[in-house]
Amino acid sequence: MSNAIERKQTAASGETLVDVQDLKKYYGGNGFFAPPPVKAVDTVNFEIKRGETFGLVGESGSGKSTLGRTLVRLEQATDGSVSFDGTDITELSGSELKKWRSNAQMVFQDPESSLNDRMTVGEIIREPLDAHGWKTKSERRERVTELLSEVGLREEHYFRYPHQFSGGQRQRIGIARALALEPEFIVLDEPVSALDVSVQAKIITLLEDLQEEFDLTYLFIAHDLSVVRHICDRVAVMYLGKIMEIGDTEELYEDPQNPYTQALLSAIPRPDPTVTIDRITLPGTPPSPRDPPQGCQFSTRCPAKIRPEAYADVPDETWDAVEQLREVIRERSRMSLSATDQMRKRLGRFSRFDDIDETVEDLFEELSVPQAVQDHVQHAVELVKDGEPEEARTYLRDEFGGVCDTTRPDHHQVSASGRESYCHRHDAEYDDVTAVLSKYSDGA
């Protein structure tokens, strides 16, 4: 592992291979009575240069896998375009689609599930060649043995079954299968996250070697931030279907601009005990992608959320309590009421949500609460007790919501190299993210 520290910089030619424009992928939601769609990928723009490794990070549910699957047409995009070498692949169908498929392949996360256990390794790797009628039968067999040695397996493994291999070896088989048709572009969907750490390094090295040998372009999806830093030239951070920050890997890791990126990076454990990095712990859980916030996707958990002018002088602790109350009420509004509760609500005898009083008491007990805040909170609590958490939520948003709650931010360019971040804080009129966050971690 000589290049563990010194990251290999692939000579990216600067030419765009994949250009993603306003890509959306929604699930469900079509049909009159259907619930609102799940917005797995929500208007995403980026480019992947030929020969580079583009990283995609984010917590589970952020839509990174869906994005990767859409790029290889395992999912049909709801809207937007993906142009591959100038062709919009979301429009392809039939034989054109099949022909294009040999250009873009995928390596899957779970080596246990990505190989059919009832086929021999040879058959598995040969299948793409068979499906595309590649040359003659004996040439295909030769190609398979060639691929086996490319990925570090032996020729006599041809007649073994996947059962007989370890996780790392199985992933090598999956890589060989992806390479079979000599693709230009490979989506690596968390290719090492199911493997032991020692094996991870070997697979990463193999991927790097193969990239060099065959001029491959990678989309590397991961949640392991250090692996991404090691292998990727550029990286995009996703949250709830949206790219929060995108730019050159080193720069982004050294000087993150977006509050989400900063929180994410602060969670990387450092081997050096003398370095004290204030870890930013995000409150709550990500909201449901079926019902994302109206403004910035990250606004419900953002530590650097912009406060409306009117409440600028409210103490920080009190303001935090208000935000927590809003989170509680948002959770409440997701609960559906039973038939008896619906009936009670009609009769004005609804009492299931009366425990909100205790929550409010816990939250605000020892804090100084300005009268204006107090009144609004009380009004919202009454609405909740009446069984209308949805209205309480809207009320609180209208009263306490700042620009983050109401308006989607733009992607702002935040560095000379073209790095972009999705946050209102980059507008000149607001305080800078880093300044706000350092204040936040000092206070904590």
Place this chain on the structure above:
Amino acid sequence: MSDTNTPNDSYDGDQSSLTSRLAANPRPALRWAAVAAVLLVLEFGAFIGGTLTVLHALVLGVTGLIAAMLGLTISKGIETSINEVQASILSQIDSVRSTAEGIPTLLSRETIPNQGHRLGPDGPWAETFMGLEPRLAWLLRVTLIVVYAFVVAYWLFRGWDIFRIYYRQADWTPTDDIINRLRSHRWGVFGVLIILLFLTMALFGPALGPTTVEANIQSPYGHYVEYYSNETGQVENVTVGNANFNSKSKGAGTNVGPMSYDSFDRFHPFGTLTNGRDLFTFMMGGARTTITVVGIAIGMSAGIAAALGMISAFYSGTVDLGVLTVADGITSVPQLLLLIMVSAVFAGHWITNVLNGGFLLAILFGLTGWPGLWRAVRGPALQVAQEEWVDAAESFGQRPALIMWKHMFPYVVGYLLVYASMSAGGIIIAMSALSFLGNGLGVTAPTPAWGRAIDLGQNYVSTPSWHISLIPGLMIVALVTGANALGDGLRDAIDPETESGSGEQTAAGGGA
């Protein structure tokens, strides 16, 4: 296993074909083939005859269906011309079959005859095998046939074993594990043995019975038996029909029970029916009809269920809902009622002649039986469709039909076998129920059908003629149990984690 790469020069590539591997080491294959050839020659006529009987029925059924469909949609002329073609093919098959059955086989009734007569009141037996008592001659033949059948079955299995040891390129496959587990599963092996026994009955039925269906049941007045008459004191000649008339089992007084002789020197292993016919011969004839009908029906419904199960799992959504609606529609029609109705509608139609009405039954069971199997298969199919290897196949542009065949079917076929073998029991019971009800339902009389024997004997259950209902009943129980045991064994072999069933898994099969 290590994750390293050491080149291996001894590897000769996978270019070799099976023939070249056989040529490289022919000894085990030749040894196996020699024994197989001897086994085949012993019963060559019977094998060809059996195969041709099935072929005959298939040609008749399939061409008949095509003719009827074209006749309805296009013109009567086509129907007639197809019927002519059909007739000529059938007559050819018939002539080949009669030649084939003319080939002497070692274990036939001609080589080891059991039908003979005494020469005196206690006297020695004539015309039987080596002058043995008919009972012993018959027992000898039956034992030999059963042993032969099991040896053949073992030798076929051994053939697979030899292939896997000497000629297969992979030294291990997942199937090996399944077979090994099935071999050590006692209940499953019991099922296999029972099913083998019944297959033997179906295949060698004509040679197993003390007499034949043709002579004893179909045209008894065209055949004669010789016997020693106690009254006249000499060997007399009588038609089988007359002999049957005087050997009825109708309770006390007139009864020919199991393992006994009637007054015409004929041996009846299971006794006689109420009309004096031989029950054992009747049961062997019934086994052939039953197993053919069940085979066709299960094959049909399993095929439909597998195809639709994978289609609904792969495409899901609207397609799945469509199949579900059709399946529910079919399930909502009471099967037995439908069978009765359709039998009534088709009464007198040519299709009721194919397999003596069995073909129509088989098609009906096939068309109405698949929803149950589809349900059983759909779940596992949905699970497999979620696997990443299906996505992988899609991502390199594999055709949907091939994805279903290569990446889903191997995982579904096990469940299909399990549930098919279990619902086979249901079909057997339903068929017997139809024959039991009688009135032109089920397999046409006088062609043997198990249910009819039970029906005939139901008035004599508490008399000395109890055997008429009891023995067929027990045989049905044995076959259904065997089919279920086989299903259990297969399930545990395929999916060892569900072993020693928690009960819920075994819920299949069932009656009509």
